Amino acid sequence: MRPAPSLLLFTTLSGAGYGLLAVWALLGLAAVLPAEPRAGLVGLGPALVAIAAGLFASRFHLARPERAWRAFTQWRTSWLSREAVAAVATFAPALALAAGWSLESRIPAAAALLAAAGAALTVLCTGQIYATLVPIPRWHQPLTTPVFLALALASGLVLAFALAAASGLDPGLPGLLALAVLPLVWGLKVLWWRLGDRAPPRVTAAAAIGVPDRGPARPIEPAHTAGSWLLDETGFRVARRHAAKLRRLALLFGGASPWSLVAVGLATGGGARIVCGLAAVLSLALGLAIERWLFFAEAKHTAAVWYGERAV
Amino acid sequence: MTALPDPPPARRLGLVIDLDTCVGCQACVVACKEWNGGGHPGPLADLEPYGSRPAGTWLNRVHGFEVGEGAAGRTVYFPRSCLHCENALCVTVCPTGASFKRAEDGIVLVDEAKCIGCGLCAWACPYGARELDPASGVMKKCTLCVDRIGDERLPAEDRVPACVAACPARARHFGDLGDPESAVARLVAERGGVELLAELGYRPTNRYLPPRPGRRLAADGDRLEDAPAEGGFLGWLDRLLGD
Ligand code: SF4
Ligand code: SF4
Numbered sequence: 001m002r003p004a005p006s007l008l009l010f011t012t013l014s015g016a017g018y019g020l021l022a023v024w025a026l027l028g029l030a031a032v033l034p035a036e037p038r039a040g041l042v043g044l045g046p047a048l049v050a051i052a053a054g055l056f057a058s059r060f061h062l063a064r065p066e067r068a069w070r071a072f073t074q075w076r077t078s079w080l081s082r083e084a085v086a087a088v089a090t091f092a093p094a095l096a097l098a099a100g101w102s103l104e105s106r107i108p109a110a111a112a113l114l115a116a117a118g119a120a121l122t123v124l125c126t127g128q129i130y131a132t133l134v135p136i137p138r139w140h141q142p143l144t145t146p147v148f149l150a151l152a153l154a155s156g157l158v159l160a161f162a163l164a165a166a167s168g169l170d171p172g173l174p175g176l177l178a179l180a181v182l183p184l185v186w187g188l189k190v191l192w193w194r195l196g197d198r199a200p201p202r203v204t205a206a207a208a209i210g211v212p213d214r215g216p217a218r219p220i221e222p223a224h225t226a227g228s229w230l231l232d233e234t235g236f237r238v239a240r241r242h243a244a245k246l247r248r249l250a251l252l253f254g255g256a257s258p259w260s261l262v263a264v265g266l267a268t269g270g271g272a273r274i275v276c277g278l279a280a281v282l283s284l285a286l287g288l289a290i291e292r293w294l295f296f297a298e299a300k301h302t303a304a305v306w307y308g309e310r311a312v
Numbered sequence: 313m314t315a316l317p318d319p320p321p322a323r324r325l326g327l328v329i330d331l332d333t334c335v336g337c338q339a340c341v342v343a344c345k346e347w348n349g350g351g352h353p354g355p356l357a358d359l360e361p362y363g364s365r366p367a368g369t370w371l372n373r374v375h376g377f378e379v380g381e382g383a384a385g386r387t388v389y390f391p392r393s394c395l396h397c398e399n400a401l402c403v404t405v406c407p408t409g410a411s412f413k414r415a416e417d418g419i420v421l422v423d424e425a426k427c428i429g430c431g432l433c434a435w436a437c438p439y440g441a442r443e444l445d446p447a448s449g450v451m452k453k454c455t456l457c458v459d460r461i462g463d464e465r466l467p468a469e470d471r472v473p474a475c476v477a478a479c480p481a482r483a484r485h486f487g488d489l490g491d492p493e494s495a496v497a498r499l500v501a502e503r504g505g506v507e508l509l510a511e512l513g514y515r516p517t518n519r520y521l522p523p524r525p526g527r528r529l530a531a532d533g534d535r536l537e538d539a540p541a542e543g544g545f546l547g548w549l550d551r552l553l554g555d
Contacts, residue, residue: 001435063429063449070408070426074314080432081407134401134512135438203438203509206379209390210331210506210520214380220387221336221376227367229444230434302509303440306375306392 001136002236003296006060011126012155012288014054014087015148018119019156020047020163021094023174025112025119027160028101032173040101042167043160048094055087079132083125090118123152135302137312138196139295147192150185151288157181158258158284162277165265171277175266179259186255189291193247196298201311208305219308234301238294246294254287314406317415320398324490325417325456326517327476328499329391332524334483336376336389343478344372344393344454352459353424357447369445371454372475388523391484393475394441394454395508395516396420402433402442410451418490418517419458424450438512461486489517 024043027033033043059065072088074081093114100108127145134140157178164171206217238246258280265276300312348371349356358368372393379388396413400420403411410426411433413419422433427450434442434451442453457473460466470477476484487496496519499505505519 061430063431063444064427067408067426067428070410070428071430072407074407074409077314077404078407078432080405080430084407129405129432132401132405133435134514135436202511205377207509209375209377209379209388210508211379211388211522214384217377217379217388219375220378221389223341223373223375223392224370227365229367229369229446230440230442233431233434233444234440301435301440302438302512306373306390306440 001296001299001301002233003293004061006057007296008289008292009057010054010061011148012054012285012292013050013057015123015126015152016155016159016285016288017047017050017052017054018090018123019152019154020050020159021090021156022116022119023153023156023160025094025097025115027174028097028107029109029112029116031107033164033169035101035105035107037102037105038167039169040098040107042163042169044094044098044101046159046163048091048098051087051090079125079128083122083129086118086122086125090115090122093118119152120149123149136299137199137202137302138299141192141195141199143188143192143195147189150181150188151291154178154181154185155284155288158262158280161262161265162274162281165273165277171273172266175262178262179266182255182259182262186251190251203302203305204311205305205309208302216310219306223306230303231307234303235307236297238297243294243298246290250287250290250294252287253283254291257283258287314403314409314411316398316400316403316413317418321413321415321418322490323417323488324396324398324517325419325461325487326396326489326496326519327393327456327473328485328487328489328496328505328519328521330481330483330485330503330521331388331390332483332521333481334374334389334391334479335481336374336387337480338374339478339480340391340475340484341370341372341374343474345370347457347460347474348455351457352455353422353452355447356452357445359446367446369443369447369452371443371452386523390520391475392439392441393518394420394437395439395514395518396454396456398515398517399513401436401514405432405436407432417488419456420453421455421458422451422453424448427451438509438514439516456486489519 033039062068071081071084075085093111097111097115100106124145127148130139131144157174160174161171161178206212209217261276261280265273302312305312348354356369360366374389374391377388396418400413403413408426408428410423429444429449431444442451445452461471472486476486485496487494489497500519503521505521508516508520
């Protein structure tokens with residue numbers, strides 16, 4: 001599948017934003033963060049900016065964005081619609097939490113809980129959009145949604161560590177949690193990759209042209225020599241050896257390097273800690289960008305079997 | 313509303329496509345583009361039609377394949393368009409309500425005034441039957457020519473999809489597959505019509521009739537006799553050409 005920049009930006013940015021929103025709300029609720037205006041704003045501010053930026057990027061994926069409001073109507077059947085509703089609805093408790101925290105120096109418990117739940121629900125919907133697509137076997141597996149949730153949580157924790165360190169708050173708990181969670185998250189991602197690699201193909205070219213039992217089918221005359229939207233969208237290929245290299249880079253930049261930087265940051269203090277936090281965030285961003293690019297680039301759609309792919 | 317009609321429509325309008333007789337002439341492809349470019353789902357984009365990289369929207373594509381080895385090998389032309397599935401995931405994933413399945417006859421359509429061009433329905437279709445129109449930014453797909461099949465002003469023989477009317481090999485048949493007594497349903501029963509990629513669970517309405525066994529195989533036993541070695545004109549010719 002074509003890795004559209006709008007979708008890479010949307011899923012990584014809003015994922016990180018919702019992760020940070022949930023982490024910050026819960027840290028506030030647990031009184032790990034003080035109920036002071038500045039402490040609220042330094043975390044909730046960037047979270048809401050990341051969410052809004054992601055949602056804005058998603059607009060560019062629509063060919064007719066002026067009608068985007070219609071996407072809020074079909075939540076009864078469509079995960080995309082549910083995602084849209086949850087994304088916007090989460091702003092209500094998030095803003096209520098930000099207002100209470102920064103204007104009245106108190107952390108409204110209900111708003112904090114609802115903001116965290118809304119954030120989790122939105123990311124869950126994002127995962128389900130992909131996980132329910134039967135024609136794309138690599139996405140259509142039970143671990144797809146957990147991976148989205150796990151990556152959002154990891155991003156939220158690393159961001160929370162960096163922001164707390166930079167603003168003189170105690171980054172101890174988010175830092176330790178990040179150290180605990182990062183290996184689990186990437187372990188899950190590696191498992192997801194393996195399961196996707198091992199899944200036997202469900203559709204062969206022979207079955208796709210209605211003659212499943214007379215041996216393999218070879219394309220001899222393409223249906224069209226000109227391009228088509230469907231081919232652009234689903235015909236994306238990435239060489240296996242490139243993919244293997246990119247997976248290692250994603251693990252390095254998204255997992256090993258932020259883990260080490262957070263660890264060093266926790267062990268040090270002052271300026272070094274701030275630099276470590278910032279570097280961890282930048283590294284994770286790069287790792288997630290690679291991971292998300294691969295998520296699309298490695299995924300094959302069953303339609304490819306009519307265009308030369310032997311089996312999907 | 314993108315919920316599927318419940319219960320599933322009893323009337324199931326669709327196509328039966330005969331892979332035995334399809335000769336891959338692309339007449340249905342052109343007829344579809346011609347009719348639908350001006351009809352219900354039109355216009356259908358043609359980008360750079362005379363340029364170096366032409367591209368465009370088509371609702372029907374015919375792929376040429378070869379299956380089997382040696383004497384059992386044969387060419388199969390596979391026309392690909394929407395199969396108007398009963399369990400149409402393309403409909404339920406649509407966030408806007410633009411995609412829908414008609415309760416009265418099961419035809420799957422796009423309300424272009426509502427479509428935001430997100431493309432998700434095309435991802436959800438395993439048959440690759442939907443194309444986002446690059447000019448209008450909305451999703452296009454086979455409509456079974458809704459603007460022909462019900463038009464009382466047309467003579468009865470023309471109230472079929474344009475592809476069916478155009479096929480010179482009579483490889484395309486249109487009718488109600490929900491009615492076991494219909495001509496198309498009987499054809500499917502007779503010829504063992506295939507439910508394409510049934511394992512994916514979409515329950516397509518359209519059926520494909522498998523190619524009949526190759527005639528070359530049946531004729532394998534009685535090859536042409538060798539010409540007699542002596543006598544007559546053939547014998548003389550044989551001696552002349554021999555050695
Ligand atoms: S063939 Fe594709 S577009 Fe047509 S109804 Fe089935 S899933 Fe939908
Ligand atoms: S492209 Fe249009 S019809 Fe398809 S899912 Fe999106 S809004 Fe619905």
